[in-house]
Amino acid sequence: MDKSSISKRRKCQTVELSPLEKSLINLLQHGLPVCERPFAQIAEEVSSTEEEVIACLNNLRSEEVLTRFGPMFDAASLGGAFTLAALSVPEEDFDFVTEQVNSFDQIAHNYRRDHDYNMWFVIATESAEEIEQVVQAIENKTGLKVLNVPKLKEFYVCLYLPV
Template sequence: MMELTAFDKALLNLLQGSLPIGKLPFAKMAEELGTDEERVISRLRLLKDEGCLRRIGTFFDSNRLGYGGTLVALRVAEGKVASVAEAVNRYPGVTHNYEREGKFNLWFTLLTPNLETEKEILSEVEALPGVERLLNLKTTKKYKINVQFQLS
């Protein structure tokens, strides 16, 4: 794992809370960080390549956009977790996917525009080689927390 520089930490702190909206968001960030756009973009690429950064994007109110969410717990056979996780990640509605300890060792969240699409995806996931059991834990109430990691 790479060692984060002071610049990387400042960049990640800024990115978590105030990604500018506009034609040149990284140029605006560069201005705030006292550097140029090329440096910001190259460091972000490196941080992504090194696994320090997964994605850059916005959060939408999925309910207001007509999407429903569910949390899915999978029990996956030993040696199959990586291949199942890779297959699950191919679905555009998967927003998080994490390996966990315990009987249910792979958990992911899924957003879909309707119940039919959700059922179709979960049926496909359940049929993946190595999937032994699937629990569909439907969202009944949404709690949104804002997690920001202050890097110093």
């Protein structure tokens, strides 16, 4: 593992959570009821008070244990086009190619992975045509062939990370 990924991992240290924090994180991954005072209803379920639940959640949010709190939108309804793409980057060029690829605004996420295809990124654009243009531009800039694997079918998931 290189130095930069070690420091990244330190920044993402596991935090100690109180029993109330744990219950709220577990419960709210499944969803918040849609009603006037949702936190009062949640408070009942975790045997706490509305005030305490709100304070606790705001604290988790500001500590970034929760990265987001609110409606999860279907990506397609936000418009635009997406694809997942990969490059097989020679080790000695890796940092340079990372800079080249990340310089495109249309690159939303980019991860290094342990495989011959060692760089995996999401391209998000306004239109399908723009995806093609970005792929072409990355190939021209890096001199590497892009593996472009857009989704053909998305399956509904039920991710649950209990604490």
